[in-house]
Amino acid sequence: MRAPTIAELLADTIVQRALDIAWSDSLVTDPSRRHEEGGWIYMEVASGTIAVRRSAAGAQASLDLSAPPVVTGSVVVGTFHTHPNPSAEGWNPGPSTADTLSAIILGVPCLIRADDGTYSTGPDSRRGGLTGGPGYPP
Amino acid sequence: MTQTTTPAPPAIAGDRALAIAQADAATAYRDLSSYRVHLSLELDGWHIDYELKDPRMKGGGPHYVIDASAGQIVSKRYEQ
Numbered sequence: 273m274r275a276p277t278i279a280e281l282l283a284d285t286i287v288q289r290a291l292d293i294a295w296s297d298s299l300v301t302d303p304s305r306r307h308e309e310g311g312w313i314y315m316e317v318a319s320g321t322i323a324v325r326r327s328a329a330g331a332q333a334s335l336d337l338s339a340p341p342v343v344t345g346s347v348v349v350g351t352f353h354t355h356p357n358p359s360a361e362g363w364n365p366g367p368s369t370a371d372t373l374s375a376i377i378l379g380v381p382c383l384i385r386a387d388d389g390t391y392s393t394g395p396d397s398r399r400g401g402l403t404g405g406p407g408y409p410p
Numbered sequence: 411m412t413q414t415t416t417p418a419p420p421a422i423a424g425d426r427a428l429a430i431a432q433a434d435a436a437t438a439y440r441d442l443s444s445y446r447v448h449l450s451l452e453l454d455g456w457h458i459d460y461e462l463k464d465p466r467m468k469g470g471g472p473h474y475v476i477d478a479s480a481g482q483i484v485s486k487r488y489e490q
Contacts, residue, residue, distance in 0.1 A: 333490040334469025368470030368489035
């Protein structure tokens with residue numbers, strides 16, 4: 273068993289569904305309440321099963337994914353979040369510098385849903401593979 | 411003998427440039443409490459960058475270049 277790549281995560285129906293729901297929950301059509309949503313993608317080490325957990329809602333342009341809940345027998349293999357602010361109003365829909373930096377620090381791929389599609393940044397798969405215990409890799 | 415000249419100070423001071431950026435940023439971002447602001451005078455004007463205080467956070471802030479002689483926003487980029 274190995275950690276999934278960004279391409280494999282993006283092709284996973286559970287991950288796709290999680291991105292869709294997070295996008296819907298971001299209230300993108302409401303300028304006064306739109307905000308970032310997201311969470312963590314886990315892989316059960318023994319079976320390779322993918323699962324997701326949602327984080328608390330974020331702010332208009334930020335989200336704290338630094339403390340994933342421990343899921344017994346699973347490790348974090350990615351994060352996902354939304355960019356709810358519209359590119360038509362001048363917002364950059366793609367990964368920010370902080371998105372990339374945090375993905376490198378945390379050691380897992382970062383998937384992003386924006387109004388013009390889905391983006392990714394950070395490592396192509398979990399740093400060090402599936403070893404290192406629950407949560408983010410050491 | 412070498413002659414040197416001291417560059418004239420910018421017509422727009424840093425605190426004024428920061429106020430211009432802050433007014434725009436507060437409108438676009440609502441809450442700026444999670445950002446640290448970097449201000450520097452470059453050849454093309456004042457660069458004002460809002461960066462998240464916690465490097466593990468996802469997200470982004472606004473980035474501005476403000477004309478140091480006229481006080482106009484030359485460019486801005488909203489990251490999220």
